[in-house]
Amino acid sequence: MKSSASLYRTLLLSLVVLGCSGSAHADLAVGAVAPAFELKDLDGKTVSLADFRGKTVVLEWINPNCPVSRGYAEKKVMVTTAAAHPEAVWLGINSTRASHEDFIAPAAHKAYDEKNGIGYAVLYDSSGTVGHAYGAKTTPHMFVIDKAGKVAYNGAIDSGPGATSTNYVDAALTALAAGKSPDPATTRPMGCSVKY
Amino acid sequence: MMEKSVLPKLALTAAILLGTLASPGASPAAVGPWVKNEQARVRLVGAGNELGLEFELAAGWHVYWKNPGDAGYAPRLDFSATPALRNATLLFPAPHRIDLPGGLVSYGYETHVLYPVAVELAAGGDPVIPVTARLDYLVCSDQCIPYTATLELSLPRSPRAADGESARLLAAARSALPVELAKLEGAPVVTLSVRSARASAGGRTERTLEVLVAGGSLHAAAVEIFFESHPLFTLDRPVMTAGREGLRFRVPLHVLNETRPLPAATTFAWTLTGFETPVPAGADGAAATAGTDGTLAITGTAEVDLGASLPAGDTTSVFRGVPRIGLFVVACVGVALFLLHRFRRPS
Secondary structure, eight states: OHHHHHHHHHHHHHHHHHHHHOOOOOOOOBTSBOOOOEEEETTSOEEEGGGGTTSEEEEEEOOTTSHHHHHHHHTTHHHHHHHTOTTEEEEEEEOOOTTSTTOOOHHHHHHHHHHTTOOSEEEEOTTOHHHHHHTOOEESOEEEEOTTSBEEEEEOSBSOSSSOOOBHHHHHHHHHHTTOOOSSSBOOOOSEEOOO | OHHHHHHHHHHHHHHHHHHHHHSTTTSOOSBOOOEEOSSEEEEEEEETTEEEEEEEEOTTOEEEEEEEESSOOOOEEEOTTOTTEEEEEEOOOOOEEEEOGGGOEEEEEESEEEEEEEEEEOSSSOSEEEEEEEEEEEEESSSEEEEEEEEEEEEESSGGGOOHHHHHHHHHHHHTSOEEGGGOTTOOEEEEEEEEEESSTTSOEEEEEEEEEEOSSSEEEEEEEEEOOOSSEEEOOOEEEEETTEEEEEEEEEESBTTSOOOSEEEEEEEEEEEEOSSOOOTTOGGGOOOTTSOEEEEEEEEEEOOTTOOTTOHHHHHHHOHHHHHHHHHHHHHHHHHHHHHHTTO
Protein backbone atom coordinates (compact mmCIF):
# COMPACT_ATOMS: atom_id res chain seq x y z
CA MET A 1 0.00 0.00 0.00
CA LYS A 2 2.68 2.35 1.05
CA SER A 3 4.79 1.87 -2.04
CA SER A 4 1.80 2.27 -4.35
CA ALA A 5 0.85 5.50 -2.56
CA SER A 6 4.40 6.69 -2.97
CA LEU A 7 4.33 5.80 -6.66
CA TYR A 8 1.01 7.59 -7.03
CA ARG A 9 2.44 10.60 -5.26
CA THR A 10 5.50 10.68 -7.50
CA LEU A 11 3.33 10.36 -10.57
CA LEU A 12 0.98 13.14 -9.51
CA LEU A 13 3.85 15.38 -8.52
CA SER A 14 5.63 14.91 -11.81
CA LEU A 15 2.39 15.69 -13.65
CA VAL A 16 2.04 18.90 -11.65
CA VAL A 17 5.66 19.84 -12.25
CA LEU A 18 5.35 19.10 -15.99
CA GLY A 19 2.19 21.18 -16.20
CA CYS A 20 3.82 24.10 -14.45
CA SER A 21 7.04 24.06 -16.41
CA GLY A 22 5.41 24.36 -19.84
CA SER A 23 6.43 27.94 -20.48
CA ALA A 24 5.85 30.01 -23.59
CA HIS A 25 8.73 30.71 -25.92
CA ALA A 26 10.23 34.11 -25.27
CA ASP A 27 12.67 36.30 -27.09
CA LEU A 28 16.24 36.04 -25.96
CA ALA A 29 17.32 39.25 -24.29
CA VAL A 30 20.76 40.78 -24.60
CA GLY A 31 22.57 39.92 -21.38
CA ALA A 32 20.85 36.53 -21.08
CA VAL A 33 22.92 33.34 -21.09
CA ALA A 34 23.05 31.91 -24.62
CA PRO A 35 21.17 28.58 -24.61
CA ALA A 36 23.50 25.60 -24.98
CA PHE A 37 23.11 23.38 -28.03
CA GLU A 38 24.54 20.33 -29.74
CA LEU A 39 23.88 20.06 -33.46
CA LYS A 40 25.29 18.17 -36.41
CA ASP A 41 27.27 19.94 -39.12
CA LEU A 42 27.11 19.08 -42.83
CA ASP A 43 29.53 16.18 -42.32
CA GLY A 44 27.45 14.78 -39.47
CA LYS A 45 29.99 15.91 -36.89
CA THR A 46 28.53 17.10 -33.59
CA VAL A 47 29.22 20.75 -32.79
CA SER A 48 28.24 22.20 -29.45
CA LEU A 49 28.24 25.78 -28.25
CA ALA A 50 30.34 24.67 -25.27
CA ASP A 51 33.18 23.85 -27.73
CA PHE A 52 33.75 27.59 -28.10
CA ARG A 53 33.71 28.62 -24.45
CA GLY A 54 35.83 31.75 -23.98
CA LYS A 55 35.39 32.84 -27.60
CA THR A 56 33.06 35.27 -29.27
CA VAL A 57 30.49 33.32 -31.31
CA VAL A 58 28.27 34.55 -34.14
CA LEU A 59 25.13 32.58 -34.99
CA GLU A 60 23.54 33.15 -38.39
CA TRP A 61 20.14 31.63 -39.13
CA ILE A 62 20.50 30.53 -42.73
CA ASN A 63 18.25 29.15 -45.50
CA PRO A 64 19.67 28.86 -49.04
CA ASN A 65 16.12 28.81 -50.43
CA CYS A 66 15.23 32.11 -48.80
CA PRO A 67 16.08 34.83 -51.32
CA VAL A 68 17.08 37.26 -48.56
CA SER A 69 19.47 34.78 -46.96
CA ARG A 70 20.78 33.79 -50.40
CA GLY A 71 21.17 37.45 -51.39
CA TYR A 72 23.52 38.05 -48.45
CA ALA A 73 25.45 34.90 -49.36
CA GLU A 74 25.82 35.94 -53.00
CA LYS A 75 26.92 39.44 -52.01
CA LYS A 76 29.45 37.79 -49.65
CA VAL A 77 28.25 39.93 -46.73
CA MET A 78 28.49 37.16 -44.11
CA VAL A 79 31.77 35.77 -45.44
CA THR A 80 33.38 39.23 -45.54
CA THR A 81 32.20 40.10 -42.05
CA ALA A 82 33.45 36.76 -40.71
CA ALA A 83 36.83 37.22 -42.43
CA ALA A 84 37.22 40.66 -40.86
CA HIS A 85 36.83 39.09 -37.40
CA PRO A 86 39.07 36.04 -37.10
CA GLU A 87 38.73 36.34 -33.31
CA ALA A 88 35.10 35.21 -33.57
CA VAL A 89 33.63 31.80 -34.42
CA TRP A 90 30.91 32.04 -37.06
CA LEU A 91 28.24 29.32 -37.24
CA GLY A 92 25.31 29.01 -39.63
CA ILE A 93 22.18 27.31 -38.30
CA ASN A 94 19.49 25.98 -40.62
CA SER A 95 16.22 25.42 -38.74
CA THR A 96 14.13 24.58 -41.82
CA ARG A 97 11.91 21.61 -41.02
CA ALA A 98 12.64 18.53 -43.14
CA SER A 99 9.12 18.47 -44.64
CA HIS A 100 9.29 22.07 -45.92
CA GLU A 101 9.96 22.72 -49.61
CA ASP A 102 12.89 24.96 -48.60
CA PHE A 103 14.68 22.03 -46.96
CA ILE A 104 17.82 20.83 -48.71
CA ALA A 105 20.02 17.84 -47.89
CA PRO A 106 23.41 18.52 -46.27
CA ALA A 107 25.18 17.59 -49.55
CA ALA A 108 23.24 20.28 -51.44
CA HIS A 109 24.03 22.75 -48.66
CA LYS A 110 27.70 21.90 -49.03
CA ALA A 111 27.56 22.70 -52.75
CA TYR A 112 25.81 25.99 -51.97
CA ASP A 113 28.45 26.86 -49.36
CA GLU A 114 31.29 26.08 -51.76
CA LYS A 115 29.72 28.14 -54.54
CA ASN A 116 29.36 31.13 -52.21
CA GLY A 117 32.71 30.79 -50.46
CA ILE A 118 31.10 29.90 -47.13
CA GLY A 119 33.87 28.31 -45.09
CA TYR A 120 32.18 28.36 -41.71
CA ALA A 121 30.26 25.41 -40.25
CA VAL A 122 26.55 25.14 -40.99
CA LEU A 123 24.53 23.19 -38.43
CA TYR A 124 21.18 21.47 -38.96
CA ASP A 125 18.37 22.16 -36.49
CA SER A 126 15.49 20.58 -38.41
CA SER A 127 13.45 20.11 -35.23
CA GLY A 128 13.63 23.88 -34.66
CA THR A 129 14.54 23.36 -30.99
CA VAL A 130 17.56 25.64 -31.07
CA GLY A 131 15.77 28.17 -33.26
CA HIS A 132 12.93 28.39 -30.75
CA ALA A 133 15.33 28.55 -27.79
CA TYR A 134 16.94 31.62 -29.34
CA GLY A 135 13.70 33.05 -30.68
CA ALA A 136 15.14 33.05 -34.22
CA LYS A 137 12.53 34.57 -36.47
CA THR A 138 14.06 35.26 -39.85
CA THR A 139 16.76 34.17 -42.25
CA PRO A 140 19.07 35.81 -41.68
CA HIS A 141 18.69 36.43 -37.92
CA MET A 142 21.99 37.13 -36.14
CA PHE A 143 23.13 36.54 -32.56
CA VAL A 144 26.52 37.52 -31.18
CA ILE A 145 27.55 35.68 -28.01
CA ASP A 146 30.34 37.22 -25.95
CA LYS A 147 33.28 35.39 -24.36
CA ALA A 148 31.29 34.98 -21.13
CA GLY A 149 28.59 33.07 -23.04
CA LYS A 150 26.01 35.84 -22.87
CA VAL A 151 24.02 37.31 -25.73
CA ALA A 152 25.66 40.60 -26.73
CA TYR A 153 23.75 41.31 -29.94
CA ASN A 154 20.39 40.09 -31.29
CA GLY A 155 19.00 41.26 -34.62
CA ALA A 156 19.68 41.94 -38.29
CA ILE A 157 23.01 41.60 -40.07
CA ASP A 158 22.68 45.17 -41.35
CA SER A 159 20.25 48.03 -41.80
CA GLY A 160 18.87 46.35 -44.90
CA PRO A 161 18.36 47.27 -48.53
CA GLY A 162 18.91 50.74 -49.86
CA ALA A 163 21.82 52.83 -50.98
CA THR A 164 23.50 53.02 -47.56
CA SER A 165 23.57 50.12 -45.18
CA THR A 166 25.21 49.75 -41.76
CA ASN A 167 26.65 46.33 -40.86
CA TYR A 168 25.46 45.87 -37.26
CA VAL A 169 27.23 42.55 -36.69
CA ASP A 170 30.55 43.98 -37.88
CA ALA A 171 30.03 46.91 -35.50
CA ALA A 172 29.09 44.58 -32.62
CA LEU A 173 32.20 42.40 -33.16
CA THR A 174 34.42 45.48 -33.40
CA ALA A 175 32.96 46.80 -30.13
CA LEU A 176 33.42 43.46 -28.34
CA ALA A 177 37.02 43.17 -29.57
CA ALA A 178 37.66 46.60 -28.04
CA GLY A 179 36.08 45.53 -24.75
CA LYS A 180 32.95 47.60 -25.31
CA SER A 181 29.25 46.75 -25.42
CA PRO A 182 27.68 46.69 -28.89
CA ASP A 183 25.52 49.67 -29.73
CA PRO A 184 22.93 48.99 -31.03
CA ALA A 185 22.73 45.73 -29.10
CA THR A 186 19.32 44.91 -30.55
CA THR A 187 17.84 45.56 -33.98
CA ARG A 188 14.89 44.12 -35.82
CA PRO A 189 15.91 40.98 -37.74
CA MET A 190 14.89 41.16 -41.40
CA GLY A 191 14.29 38.43 -43.93
CA CYS A 192 12.10 35.42 -44.67
CA SER A 193 10.44 33.73 -41.72
CA VAL A 194 12.29 30.69 -40.38
CA LYS A 195 10.51 27.66 -41.86
CA TYR A 196 9.75 25.84 -38.59
CA MET B 1 7.16 35.76 -96.83
CA MET B 2 7.29 39.51 -97.42
CA GLU B 3 3.84 40.02 -95.93
CA LYS B 4 4.81 38.08 -92.85
CA SER B 5 7.81 40.29 -92.14
CA VAL B 6 6.09 43.58 -92.93
CA LEU B 7 3.16 43.05 -90.60
CA PRO B 8 5.17 42.84 -87.39
CA LYS B 9 7.12 45.91 -88.49
CA LEU B 10 3.91 47.85 -88.98
CA ALA B 11 2.68 46.71 -85.61
CA LEU B 12 5.97 47.74 -84.05
CA THR B 13 5.82 51.18 -85.64
CA ALA B 14 2.26 51.64 -84.44
CA ALA B 15 3.28 50.57 -80.96
CA ILE B 16 6.19 53.02 -80.93
CA LEU B 17 3.90 55.82 -82.10
CA LEU B 18 1.33 55.00 -79.44
CA GLY B 19 4.09 54.66 -76.89
CA THR B 20 5.40 58.11 -77.78
CA LEU B 21 1.95 59.61 -77.42
CA ALA B 22 1.50 58.04 -74.01
CA SER B 23 5.03 58.69 -72.81
CA PRO B 24 5.84 61.12 -69.97
CA GLY B 25 5.80 64.72 -71.05
CA ALA B 26 3.22 64.30 -73.78
CA SER B 27 0.30 64.40 -71.36
CA PRO B 28 0.32 64.75 -67.59
CA ALA B 29 -0.82 61.25 -66.71
CA ALA B 30 -1.16 60.95 -62.93
CA VAL B 31 -0.70 57.20 -62.96
CA GLY B 32 2.73 55.73 -63.56
CA PRO B 33 3.45 52.51 -65.46
CA TRP B 34 3.21 49.23 -63.57
CA VAL B 35 6.44 47.44 -62.76
CA LYS B 36 5.57 43.76 -62.73
CA ASN B 37 6.85 40.43 -61.48
CA GLU B 38 5.20 37.09 -60.76
CA GLN B 39 4.12 38.08 -57.27
CA ALA B 40 3.10 41.71 -57.60
CA ARG B 41 2.80 44.76 -59.74
CA VAL B 42 3.56 48.19 -58.38
CA ARG B 43 3.27 51.81 -59.57
CA LEU B 44 3.18 55.42 -58.43
CA VAL B 45 0.02 57.50 -58.67
CA GLY B 46 -0.52 61.08 -57.67
CA ALA B 47 -0.98 64.77 -58.25
CA GLY B 48 0.48 67.75 -56.43
CA ASN B 49 1.96 66.91 -53.07
CA GLU B 50 -0.12 63.76 -52.75
CA LEU B 51 1.44 60.60 -54.07
CA GLY B 52 0.59 56.96 -53.66
CA LEU B 53 2.53 53.71 -53.93
CA GLU B 54 0.13 51.12 -55.24
CA PHE B 55 0.59 47.34 -55.10
CA GLU B 56 -1.55 44.63 -56.62
CA LEU B 57 -0.58 41.23 -55.23
CA ALA B 58 -1.04 37.72 -56.54
CA ALA B 59 -3.10 35.41 -54.31
CA GLY B 60 -1.24 34.38 -51.16
CA TRP B 61 1.38 37.16 -51.28
CA HIS B 62 1.70 40.16 -49.00
CA VAL B 63 3.69 43.34 -48.43
CA TYR B 64 4.27 44.99 -45.09
CA TRP B 65 3.04 47.52 -42.53
CA LYS B 66 5.57 49.82 -40.78
CA ASN B 67 6.01 47.17 -38.11
CA PRO B 68 6.30 44.07 -40.30
CA GLY B 69 5.98 41.66 -37.37
CA ASP B 70 8.36 38.72 -37.00
CA ALA B 71 9.75 38.76 -40.54
CA GLY B 72 9.92 41.05 -43.54
CA TYR B 73 10.23 44.79 -43.97
CA ALA B 74 8.08 47.66 -45.17
CA PRO B 75 8.69 49.10 -48.66
CA ARG B 76 11.38 51.77 -48.84
CA LEU B 77 11.03 54.58 -51.36
CA ASP B 78 13.97 56.75 -52.30
CA PHE B 79 13.24 59.95 -54.23
CA SER B 80 16.82 61.27 -54.16
CA ALA B 81 16.91 61.11 -57.99
CA THR B 82 14.04 63.61 -58.04
CA PRO B 83 15.27 66.79 -56.30
CA ALA B 84 11.92 68.54 -56.89
CA LEU B 85 10.41 66.23 -54.24
CA ARG B 86 11.43 66.64 -50.62
CA ASN B 87 10.74 64.97 -47.30
CA ALA B 88 8.81 62.07 -48.76
CA THR B 89 7.07 60.05 -46.06
CA LEU B 90 5.40 56.71 -46.67
CA LEU B 91 2.10 56.46 -44.77
CA PHE B 92 0.56 53.16 -43.73
CA PRO B 93 -3.08 52.08 -44.08
CA ALA B 94 -4.60 49.94 -41.31
CA PRO B 95 -2.70 46.63 -41.24
CA HIS B 96 -3.91 43.04 -41.22
CA ARG B 97 -2.54 40.13 -39.22
CA ILE B 98 -1.05 37.37 -41.36
CA ASP B 99 -0.21 34.15 -39.51
CA LEU B 100 2.87 32.19 -40.57
CA PRO B 101 3.95 28.63 -39.75
CA GLY B 102 5.87 28.15 -36.51
CA GLY B 103 3.78 30.64 -34.56
CA LEU B 104 5.29 33.62 -36.37
CA VAL B 105 3.13 36.53 -37.43
CA SER B 106 3.36 39.28 -40.05
CA TYR B 107 1.51 42.58 -40.29
CA GLY B 108 0.73 43.80 -43.76
CA TYR B 109 -1.52 43.75 -46.77
CA GLU B 110 -2.78 41.15 -49.21
CA THR B 111 -4.48 41.56 -52.63
CA HIS B 112 -4.22 45.35 -52.93
CA VAL B 113 -2.76 48.27 -51.02
CA LEU B 114 -2.06 51.90 -51.76
CA TYR B 115 0.39 53.54 -49.40
CA PRO B 116 -0.13 57.32 -49.46
CA VAL B 117 3.16 59.22 -49.73
CA ALA B 118 3.31 62.73 -48.30
CA VAL B 119 5.83 64.95 -50.14
CA GLU B 120 6.84 68.59 -50.38
CA LEU B 121 7.28 70.11 -53.82
CA ALA B 122 10.19 72.46 -54.46
CA ALA B 123 8.89 75.87 -55.58
CA GLY B 124 8.87 76.87 -59.25
CA GLY B 125 9.69 74.67 -62.23
CA ASP B 126 7.59 72.92 -64.82
CA PRO B 127 3.90 72.14 -64.32
CA VAL B 128 4.77 68.46 -64.67
CA ILE B 129 7.55 66.92 -62.57
CA PRO B 130 9.21 63.81 -63.99
CA VAL B 131 9.46 61.62 -60.89
CA THR B 132 11.89 58.72 -60.61
CA ALA B 133 11.93 56.67 -57.43
CA ARG B 134 13.94 53.68 -56.29
CA LEU B 135 11.76 51.16 -54.49
CA ASP B 136 13.10 48.35 -52.29
CA TYR B 137 10.46 45.93 -51.11
CA LEU B 138 9.95 42.42 -49.88
CA VAL B 139 6.97 40.39 -51.04
CA CYS B 140 6.19 37.22 -49.07
CA SER B 141 3.92 34.24 -48.92
CA ASP B 142 5.52 31.35 -47.09
CA GLN B 143 8.45 32.42 -49.32
CA CYS B 144 9.91 35.92 -49.43
CA ILE B 145 11.39 37.68 -52.44
CA PRO B 146 13.22 41.00 -52.24
CA TYR B 147 12.86 43.32 -55.23
CA THR B 148 14.34 46.63 -56.27
CA ALA B 149 12.32 48.59 -58.83
CA THR B 150 12.58 51.95 -60.52
CA LEU B 151 9.20 53.66 -60.58
CA GLU B 152 8.31 56.60 -62.79
CA LEU B 153 5.50 59.12 -62.75
CA SER B 154 4.77 62.36 -64.60
CA LEU B 155 3.54 64.25 -61.58
CA PRO B 156 1.32 67.27 -62.26
CA ARG B 157 2.12 70.08 -59.85
CA SER B 158 -1.52 70.93 -59.48
CA PRO B 159 -3.48 68.50 -57.31
CA ARG B 160 -6.52 69.25 -59.49
CA ALA B 161 -4.76 67.60 -62.42
CA ALA B 162 -5.33 64.14 -60.97
CA ASP B 163 -7.40 62.05 -63.36
CA GLY B 164 -10.49 60.22 -62.20
CA GLU B 165 -8.71 56.95 -61.49
CA SER B 166 -5.84 58.37 -59.45
CA ALA B 167 -8.13 60.76 -57.58
CA ARG B 168 -10.38 57.85 -56.60
CA LEU B 169 -7.41 55.70 -55.56
CA LEU B 170 -5.85 58.45 -53.47
CA ALA B 171 -9.14 59.28 -51.75
CA ALA B 172 -9.68 55.61 -50.87
CA ALA B 173 -6.14 55.32 -49.55
CA ARG B 174 -6.51 58.44 -47.44
CA SER B 175 -9.64 57.07 -45.83
CA ALA B 176 -7.92 53.74 -45.08
CA LEU B 177 -5.32 55.53 -42.94
CA PRO B 178 -5.87 55.17 -39.21
CA VAL B 179 -7.35 58.33 -37.70
CA GLU B 180 -5.57 59.94 -34.78
CA LEU B 181 -7.51 59.36 -31.58
CA ALA B 182 -7.46 63.03 -30.62
CA LYS B 183 -9.00 64.05 -33.95
CA LEU B 184 -11.84 61.54 -33.90
CA GLU B 185 -15.30 62.40 -32.65
CA GLY B 186 -16.97 59.61 -30.74
CA ALA B 187 -13.68 57.84 -30.18
CA PRO B 188 -13.38 55.46 -27.25
CA VAL B 189 -11.12 56.19 -24.31
CA VAL B 190 -7.92 54.19 -24.68
CA THR B 191 -5.94 53.63 -21.48
CA LEU B 192 -2.53 51.97 -21.43
CA SER B 193 -0.71 50.65 -18.38
CA VAL B 194 2.13 48.27 -17.67
CA ARG B 195 1.70 45.78 -14.84
CA SER B 196 4.94 44.53 -13.36
CA ALA B 197 5.37 41.63 -10.99
CA ARG B 198 8.27 39.64 -9.69
CA ALA B 199 7.33 36.03 -9.04
CA SER B 200 9.99 35.72 -6.33
CA ALA B 201 12.65 37.84 -4.65
CA GLY B 202 15.49 38.28 -7.13
CA GLY B 203 13.41 36.59 -9.81
CA ARG B 204 12.69 37.86 -13.27
CA THR B 205 10.16 40.68 -13.51
CA GLU B 206 7.18 39.83 -15.69
CA ARG B 207 5.62 42.78 -17.46
CA THR B 208 2.27 42.95 -19.19
CA LEU B 209 0.98 45.87 -21.20
CA GLU B 210 -2.72 46.36 -20.67
CA VAL B 211 -4.87 48.38 -23.03
CA LEU B 212 -8.43 49.20 -22.07
CA VAL B 213 -10.69 50.47 -24.85
CA ALA B 214 -13.90 51.84 -23.37
CA GLY B 215 -16.83 54.06 -24.31
CA GLY B 216 -17.25 56.12 -27.44
CA SER B 217 -19.93 55.84 -30.08
CA LEU B 218 -18.07 53.57 -32.51
CA HIS B 219 -19.19 50.01 -32.95
CA ALA B 220 -16.34 47.65 -32.08
CA ALA B 221 -16.99 45.20 -34.92
CA ALA B 222 -13.87 43.02 -35.07
CA VAL B 223 -11.27 45.01 -33.21
CA GLU B 224 -7.61 44.08 -33.33
CA ILE B 225 -4.65 45.94 -31.87
CA PHE B 226 -1.27 46.51 -33.48
CA PHE B 227 1.82 48.19 -32.10
CA GLU B 228 4.78 49.88 -33.71
CA SER B 229 8.17 48.33 -33.05
CA HIS B 230 9.37 49.21 -29.57
CA PRO B 231 13.01 49.99 -28.71
CA LEU B 232 12.93 48.29 -25.29
CA PHE B 233 10.53 45.36 -25.60
CA THR B 234 9.26 42.70 -27.90
CA LEU B 235 5.51 42.36 -27.62
CA ASP B 236 3.77 38.98 -27.55
CA ARG B 237 0.50 38.32 -29.29
CA PRO B 238 -2.25 40.39 -27.62
CA VAL B 239 -5.00 38.49 -25.81
CA MET B 240 -8.36 40.27 -25.92
CA THR B 241 -11.19 39.95 -23.45
CA ALA B 242 -14.51 41.76 -23.82
CA GLY B 243 -16.07 42.79 -20.54
CA ARG B 244 -18.54 45.23 -19.11
CA GLU B 245 -15.92 47.97 -18.93
CA GLY B 246 -14.89 47.56 -22.56
CA LEU B 247 -12.27 45.67 -24.53
CA ARG B 248 -9.14 44.73 -22.65
CA PHE B 249 -5.95 43.65 -24.41
CA ARG B 250 -3.14 42.00 -22.47
CA VAL B 251 0.26 41.96 -24.15
CA PRO B 252 3.20 40.23 -22.41
CA LEU B 253 6.39 42.29 -22.79
CA HIS B 254 9.91 40.89 -23.04
CA VAL B 255 12.90 43.08 -22.36
CA LEU B 256 15.24 43.27 -25.36
CA ASN B 257 18.33 44.10 -23.36
CA GLU B 258 18.81 42.97 -19.77
CA THR B 259 22.10 44.79 -19.40
CA ARG B 260 20.55 48.25 -19.52
CA PRO B 261 18.24 49.73 -16.88
CA LEU B 262 14.73 50.56 -18.02
CA PRO B 263 13.57 54.17 -17.95
CA ALA B 264 10.76 55.15 -15.57
CA ALA B 265 8.36 55.53 -18.50
CA THR B 266 8.18 54.68 -22.18
CA THR B 267 5.95 55.42 -25.16
CA PHE B 268 3.85 52.88 -27.04
CA ALA B 269 2.35 53.67 -30.45
CA TRP B 270 -0.79 51.62 -31.06
CA THR B 271 -3.31 51.15 -33.85
CA LEU B 272 -6.77 49.69 -33.29
CA THR B 273 -8.53 48.38 -36.39
CA GLY B 274 -12.02 47.10 -37.11
CA PHE B 275 -14.33 49.82 -35.77
CA GLU B 276 -17.50 50.77 -37.58
CA THR B 277 -19.07 54.20 -37.61
CA PRO B 278 -22.73 54.22 -36.53
CA VAL B 279 -23.64 56.72 -39.28
CA PRO B 280 -22.20 57.01 -42.77
CA ALA B 281 -19.51 59.64 -43.21
CA GLY B 282 -20.86 63.18 -43.13
CA ALA B 283 -20.40 65.75 -45.87
CA ASP B 284 -17.26 67.25 -44.33
CA GLY B 285 -16.66 64.49 -41.83
CA ALA B 286 -13.02 63.74 -42.53
CA ALA B 287 -12.85 62.27 -39.06
CA ALA B 288 -15.66 59.81 -39.66
CA THR B 289 -14.68 58.35 -43.00
CA ALA B 290 -14.22 54.64 -43.29
CA GLY B 291 -11.48 52.61 -44.94
CA THR B 292 -11.85 50.65 -48.16
CA ASP B 293 -13.43 47.71 -46.32
CA GLY B 294 -15.88 50.00 -44.50
CA THR B 295 -14.10 49.81 -41.17
CA LEU B 296 -12.29 52.49 -39.25
CA ALA B 297 -8.89 52.35 -37.61
CA ILE B 298 -7.70 54.58 -34.78
CA THR B 299 -4.13 55.32 -33.84
CA GLY B 300 -2.44 57.00 -30.92
CA THR B 301 0.58 57.07 -28.67
CA ALA B 302 0.75 56.92 -24.90
CA GLU B 303 3.51 57.38 -22.40
CA VAL B 304 3.29 54.58 -19.87
CA ASP B 305 4.83 54.35 -16.41
CA LEU B 306 7.00 51.24 -16.22
CA GLY B 307 6.76 51.05 -12.42
CA ALA B 308 10.36 49.92 -12.34
CA SER B 309 10.72 50.06 -8.56
CA LEU B 310 8.29 47.40 -7.36
CA PRO B 311 9.58 45.63 -4.27
CA ALA B 312 10.65 42.05 -4.87
CA GLY B 313 8.14 39.41 -3.89
CA ASP B 314 5.30 41.93 -3.63
CA THR B 315 2.42 39.47 -3.54
CA THR B 316 -0.18 42.14 -4.17
CA SER B 317 1.40 42.93 -7.46
CA VAL B 318 1.71 39.24 -8.28
CA PHE B 319 -2.04 38.85 -7.96
CA ARG B 320 -2.85 42.18 -9.56
CA GLY B 321 -0.17 42.18 -12.18
CA VAL B 322 -0.03 38.77 -13.79
CA PRO B 323 -3.17 36.97 -12.68
CA ARG B 324 -2.84 34.23 -15.28
CA ILE B 325 0.78 33.21 -14.77
CA GLY B 326 1.01 34.24 -11.11
CA LEU B 327 -2.10 32.44 -9.97
CA PHE B 328 -1.22 29.40 -12.04
CA VAL B 329 2.20 29.10 -10.44
CA VAL B 330 0.76 29.65 -6.97
CA ALA B 331 -1.95 27.05 -7.65
CA CYS B 332 0.58 24.51 -8.92
CA VAL B 333 2.84 24.97 -5.92
CA GLY B 334 -0.20 24.73 -3.63
CA VAL B 335 -1.40 21.51 -5.19
CA ALA B 336 2.12 20.06 -5.00
CA LEU B 337 2.46 20.94 -1.31
CA PHE B 338 -0.99 19.57 -0.57
CA LEU B 339 -0.18 16.28 -2.27
CA LEU B 340 3.14 15.98 -0.48
CA HIS B 341 1.44 16.62 2.84
CA ARG B 342 -1.50 14.32 2.16
CA PHE B 343 0.54 11.30 1.12
CA ARG B 344 3.08 11.73 3.85
CA ARG B 345 0.57 11.63 6.69
CA PRO B 346 -0.51 7.91 6.62
CA SER B 347 3.02 6.77 7.42
